[in-house]
Structures are given as C-alpha cells and as structure tokens.
Amino acid sequence: MTLPLLILRPLDGALQTEQRARYLGLQAVVVDPLFTVEPIPWSYPVPEDFDGLMLTSANAVTHAGDCLKSYRALPVLAVGRATAQAAANAGFHVSETGTSSGQQLLDDLQADRCRRLLWLAGEQHSALDPGEREMTVVPVYRSRAIALGEKAVACLKQETVVLLHSARAARHLVAELERLHMEPGPHHILAFSAKVAAAAGAGWKSLQVADRPDDESLLSLATRLCQGE
Incomplete structure (x- = not known):
C-alpha cells in the first residue's frame, strides 16, 4: 500500500521538499504549511x-x-x-x-x-x-502558526506519513489534532532530529528520526515507508 506524504513546513521550504520527494518517485505528496513566514521590522x-x-x-x-x-x-x-x-x-x-x-x-x-x-x-x-x-x-x-489546513485534514483521515522539520511544528501539530479531535494513532512521524521527535511525543503508529538533520535523510525514510519497502 502506498501512503501519502504530508509536508507541513513553511511554503518556500515545503515546495523544495516536495520537489525532492517527487524526484525520488513519491507521487502522493501533500503540501499544507502549518506556518506562514513574514518579515518584521528590524534595526540595522x-x-x-x-x-x-x-x-x-x-x-x-x-x-x-x-x-x-x-x-x-x-x-x-x-x-x-x-x-x-x-x-x-x-x-x-x-x-x-x-x-x-x-x-x-x-x-x-x-x-x-x-x-x-x-x-x-x-x-x-x-x-x-x-x-x-x-x-x-x-x-x-x-513564522506565524496557523490552523491545520483543509488538505492536511483530509490527508490525515487516512494513514499518513508526516514530515516534521521543527519542534515547534511538532507541538503545533499535536495541538491541532487535539483541537480537531483527531487521533495520532494511524500516522507515522518522520522527525528532523531527536529534539523534534521528543516534541511530537507518543501515540503515533511509528516515529523515526533522520540520521542527519537534512531533507535527504528525511526523504530516504519517507521513500521506504510510503512505498512499503
């Protein structure tokens, strides 16, 4: 069974991750960021x-x-x-x-x-x-947190592989699932680092940490999991 891959990082980075995922042959890729990035005034x-x-x-x-x-x-x-x-x-x-x-x-x-x-x-x-x-x-x-989008919610109604690139994203996803009364149990978490995995907590169908904190390592795990290897 082929599982969908859900990418939740901010849009610019998410599109880069999506491109890499499709290059690796993953077809069921859903991009729906949990954050929007915006400039703020700063001193020079x-x-x-x-x-x-x-x-x-x-x-x-x-x-x-x-x-x-x-x-x-x-x-x-x-x-x-x-x-x-x-x-x-x-x-x-x-x-x-x-x-x-x-x-x-x-x-x-x-x-x-x-x-x-x-x-x-x-x-x-x-x-x-x-x-x-x-x-x-x-x-x-x-990076301003936003509600879990419609595409992500629809994706999470079935077993899904979720990429998490930050501890903040992990905590926000858990909070959003609780708000929407959705269970983490059917889903697989692929975490950028041990810190991200710790923030995601327990209760998932599986939780794996990338060997290195980069997309290549994360998507290597995703390819095997999504394609049932």
Missing part, C-alpha cells in the same frame, strides 16, 4: 561592527529586505546547504556551511575566525552559546 547594526554574518535559515535571506545588501562584505556562516545556496544567490560569500545545527556550526569554527558575529534570526529561535565570541542577534522574520 553597522556592518563594520562585525566580521561575520550567521544565517540559520534561508528565511532570513528571503525576508530581511533590501538592507541585507549592506552586509555583503561579511563572510557568511550558513547552517546548511539550503541556507548557503540562498545566501550565495543573494550575492554573499559563504565561508562556512554546517551539517547539523547553529550550535554545531559555532563549535566547529576555528577559534580565531569571526570573533564578532551578527546573527540574522527568526523571532522565535533557540539560544546558542557563542563561547568567547561576541554575537548580536537580530530577528528579521517570524
């Missing part, structure tokens, strides 16, 4: 006060606005390949690309590099420990 620190720009989401590039150009002289530390590509497309030089998380990116950075960092972040972000570095955090966008 003087670029000369920093020697590195940290980006932990492509959303920062998409939603920071025209003032982002002022920071193009700063080398970019990108949390992953998608963020690095977005920064490169916007004319930035990406000097470091992480493979796991923002904290891993900082921990792996050589001690003498990027001592004064500007982090353009989301309004809701996890705290990071910069160690001996100075780091200024400036939120430039927000």
